[in-house]
Amino acid sequence: MAELALGVIGIVAAFKGAVETGIFIRSFFDAEATESSGLGLYFLIEKMRLQLWGEHCRVRDSGSCTLRDKPEDLKRLVIQTLGNIEKLSRAADDLVKEYDIATSSVQGPTNELNDNLHPDSDIVHDIAKLPKAIRPRKRLSWVIYAKDNFKEKIDAIGRHITYLHQITLEYRVAELLENGLPGRVLPNVNNNTNLRTLGELNPEAHQSLALSALAKLHHQMASIDPKGSATCVTKSDLQLFGRSSDIGRLKQPDGATLTVRVEWNNLGTGPVADAEKYVDRINSLGYILEKVSEPALRLPPCYGVFDDSRNTGHGTRRLGYVFGLPPNDSTRSSGHNIKYETDLCTYPPIRLSELIRDSKRPIPLLGDRFQLAYVLACAFSCFHAAGWLHKGFHTGSIWFFQKRGGRVDVTQPFITGFQYSRPQGESSIAYTPLADRSIEYYYHPDADRGFTKKRDLYSLGVVLFEIGRWIILTDLKTTKTKTKEKEKEKKPQDRSEWRDFMLKGPLVDLGWRVGDKYQSAVRALLECELPDDEIPHDYFAEQFLEKVMKPLSSCSA
Incomplete structure (x- = not known):
């Protein structure tokens, strides 16, 4: 009995670690950096998928966790998978921190940027007022070296969450959680650029979310x-x-x-x-x-x-x-x-x-x-x-x-x-x-x-x-x-x-x-x-x- 309880407690701890990592990625999404915030948005989707899974399986409460009576081998797989998700989240978080991506980038259409390439321009003064200085070389290094690496980690997180669904949920329940995704993701997305990004999601993966995002985008435009x-x-x-x-x-x-x-x-x-x-x-x-x-x-x-x-x-x-x-x-x-x-x-x-x-x-x-x-x-x-x-x-x-x-x-x-x-x-x-x-x-x-x-x-x-x-x-x-x-x-x-x-x-x-x-x-x-x-x-x-x-x-x- 003690071993059984230990298995469930392990799931509770592993879930907490997996779902609560990614502080810098969240700020990266909040900053809505035009050229990369979509990647932060994908992270938000995957973490919400994990949150929905955790709510359904009640993994925050060892006493009522629906995985409590599952075989020990399955519980070990769940803990291992949650550990991998936490590890990937930390690695992605470190990339955002290292390359300073959460800092606001230089905004404005190309023609405006061309008109502001001098020390007294409005954009230059706006950048001077930012709480944290922009380091262009780091941002360039992000685009060249780290952006694809970050995306690979987010994709890997998504695959691990899908695996969790496959080993712990019936198909009907996994479908239910997917259908519940729009109502949990879209309240946090109001920027037209990010809504458009959501609307371009792979329809085989999150079709309802993509279409709901487009509907919200066009409602806002209307x-x-x-x-x-x-x-x-x-x-x-x-x-x-x-x-x-x-x-x-x-x-x-x-x-x-x-x-x-x-x-x-x-x-x-x-x-x-x-x-x-x-x-x-x-x-x-x-x-x-x-x-x-x-x-x-x-x-x-x-x-x-x-x-x-x-x-x-x-x-x-x-x-x-x-x-x-x-x-x-x-x-x-x-x-x-x-x-x-x-x-x-x-x-x-x-x-x-x-x-x-x-x-x-x-x-x-x-x-x-x-x-x-x-x-x-x-x-x-x-x-x-x-x-x-x-x-x-x-x-x-x-x-x-x-x-x-x-x-x-x-x-x-x-x-x-x-x-x-x-x-x-x-x-x-x-x-x-x-x-x-x-x-x-x-x-x-x-x-x-x-x-x-x-x-x-x-x-x-x-x-x-x-x-x-x-x-x-x-x-x-x-x-x-x-x-x-x-x-x-x-x-x-x-x-x-x-x-x-x-x-x-x-x-x-x-x-x-x-x-x-x-x-x-x-x-x-x-x-x-x-x-x-x-x-x-x-x-x-x-x-x-x-x-x-x-x-x-x-x-x-």
Whole structure:
């Protein structure tokens, strides 16, 4: 028993040494030295991977460490691997210290540098004010001799962490920790250069993190230019199949054509100022969707925004996001390849709400519904890591593209309905989904006071409930009241009553149908058990991983 405890204590000590080294590398990243800070960023990613592994295995507490009952040989391997990580971190740290890379470098575009090559220049005076002098020869030596050496050490750290995953985690858990990475890394990265560096990560390694970083980058750029620069799809580009159709053929710049689906956004009779802001927001979001619409984020390819001027004469202006089919290799990571039906007229995308209500289709297997719920939760984790609030999520905003012969894979959803979306922190406008009484129960009772992350996730909670029960909430039988003439069903009348109805009856009933893990994840979302927006997002992401993503990931049938 003493030998067993000693093994766990050894893991605790080894993890502490591995995760806490790299002081100079962290300052090197904080300094955001333009030519090399990306390498410090890679170190940050690897240390966060190690931190997530340690949290999952509870390695800081020898009493509750999940590796406690593992074979002695495995525990020795873990300690040895952690020791190698610490050794590599110290060596990389020494390089940063030796070559003085954490000191700010000479900044400015080339033309400005050329104009400041004299003793009285502004840049020279700025350098004189730095707390530590720059030593150009050392920086040059870093570029020539040490930079590649440093990168090799960071790559080696990454390989050791991957090895830890392989010997201690099941594949599903390793996937969970990878999906939790954006929410833990991105709060510490706000510089556009570093976000762009993250966006260029190897997609086979950290695809969700890379795409979330690009989404955050383009959101930040859109906040500077709110009108964005979405591709303007014109009447000559898009031929709609019928006056009211949302299916059409898009002509691309190279002359090729493809079948697309248009998601319409109608501008009603709201305030003129809000209408203009709404149009700007649609165009801005269209620009972002074009840049980051990838299956890894559960977003279908977006080709731009279409302003249907033909409809203006009917009193309502409408703009549409133009979406196409996902690529057929969109499921490489899952080990199989989906061939989507290209005839969207005969086989149009099906909304989740339609799928649930289609009595002719069999109810999907419980395991597939668990996977659907988990995939949607991971997508929201990425959206919020990028500072992106959906604000209009419901079963009608989830599409499934049909496969050959009209078959549907419910584990491959695509999220739409972003017409009300906005960057977190940006003010709301008059155009909101709350006015639609048919879907108002998807939104938190306090949503009219503004959307926050946990109010946004309330909608996810309602959707996950409907997936678990495979029924639309409004189709459930509610309480009945007796009148003199007959017994009449009484439906909840507002968002507060809908929430109370769910929490008191249907949510309790959900447990025996899908298990307590799934039920606890839904409860955490519906009862808003997550931190407020004032709390740092990395802590929010930690709680979301623990209370929602982890329980959903461990559901099985």
